[in-house]
Amino acid sequence: EPEVTQTPSHQVTQMGQEVILRCVPISNHLYFYWYRQILGQKVEFLVSFYNNEISEKSEIFDDQFSVERPDGSNFTLKIRSTKLEDSAMYFCASSANSPLHFGNGTRLTVT
Amino acid sequence: AQSVTQPDIHITVSEGASLELRCNYSYGATPYLFWYVQSPGQGLQLLLKYFSGDTLVQGIKGFEAEFKRSQSSFNLRKPSVHWSDAAEYFCAVDAEEYGNKLVFGAGTILRVKS
Numbered sequence: 001e002p003e004v005t006q007t008p009s010h011q012v013t014q015m016g017q018e019v020i021l022r023c024v025p026i027s028n029h030l031y032f033y034w035y036r037q038i039l040g041q042k043v044e045f046l047v048s049f050y051n052n053e054i055s056e057k058s059e060i061f062d063d064q065f066s067v068e069r070p071d072g073s074n075f076t077l078k079i080r081s082t083k084l085e086d087s088a089m090y091f092c093a094s095s096a097n098s099p100l101h102f103g104n105g106t107r108l109t110v111t
Numbered sequence: 112a113q114s115v116t117q118p119d120i121h122i123t124v125s126e127g128a129s130l131e132l133r134c135n136y137s138y139g140a141t142p143y144l145f146w147y148v149q150s151p152g153q154g155l156q157l158l159l160k161y162f163s164g165d166t167l168v169q170g171i172k173g174f175e176a177e178f179k180r181s182q183s184s185f186n187l188r189k190p191s192v193h194w195s196d197a198a199e200y201f202c203a204v205d206a207e208e209y210g211n212k213l214v215f216g217a218g219t220i221l222r223v224k225s
Contacts, residue, residue: 004154006154031211033211033212035213041217042215042216042217042218043155043201043203043213043215044215045212045213045214048211048212056212091154091155093155095211097211098143098162098205098211099143099145099157099160099205100157100211100213101157102147102154102155102156102157103154104152104153104154105154
C-alpha cells in the first residue's frame with residue numbers, strides 16, 4: 001500500500017535556525033497538509049495545500065512558516081527562525097479527497 | 112467552533128476483554144468522522160471512517176464504530192482486545208466546509224494487560 005514518507009524522523013536544531021521538513025506524499029494525491037502535535041497536546045492543523053498554493057492555514061501558521069512543492073514529488077515545511085515552542089512532532093498528510101493518509105512524522109527538537 | 116472530546120485519557124483492559132473508547136463531537140450538521148491509531152514512534156493510521164449511510168462502520172484490525180446523531184457520539188469498539196492494540200487512539204472530525212481540515216480529540220491511551 002502506498003505511504004506518505006517523511007524525512008528526517010528526528011531533527012534537532014538550535015533556536016533561531018531554519019529547518020526544512022520533507023515529505024513525499026502518495027503519488028496520485030492532490031491535497032497536502034501539515035499537522036503538528038506538541039508533546040502531550042492535541043494534533044493540530046497547520047496548513048493545507050492544493051494546486052500549488054495554500055488553500056487554508058491556521059493561526060499557528062504565521063510568517064515564520066512556509067510550504068512548498070518544489071518538484072512533482074516533494075512537499076516541504078520550512079520554519080525560518082525556530083523557537084523553543086516549535087518543538088513538536090510534525091505530520092505530513094495527503095489525500096485524493098478524503099480521508100487523509102499521514103506519514104510517520106518528524107520529531108523536531110529546538111534547543 | 113468544532114470540537115472533539117475524548118473523555119478518557121487512559122484506559123486499561125485485559126487481553127481478550129472488550130473495549131469501548133468514547134468520542135463526542137460538537138458540530139451543527141453531520142461531519143465526517145474518523146478514528147486514527149498511533150503506536151509509539153509511528154504515524155497516524157486510519158482505523159475507520161464515517162461519511163454517511165450505515166451508522167455502524169467496520170474498520171481494520173477488528174475495530175468498529177457507531178455514529179449516534181442523537182448523542183453526537185462516535186464510539187470505537189472492539190469485542191476482544193489483543194496486546195498489540197496498545198496504542199493511542201484519536202477521534203477526529205472533518206467539518207467538510209473547512210475542506211478536509213481535521214479537528215482531533217486529545218486522544219485515549221490504551222494499555223492492555225495480560
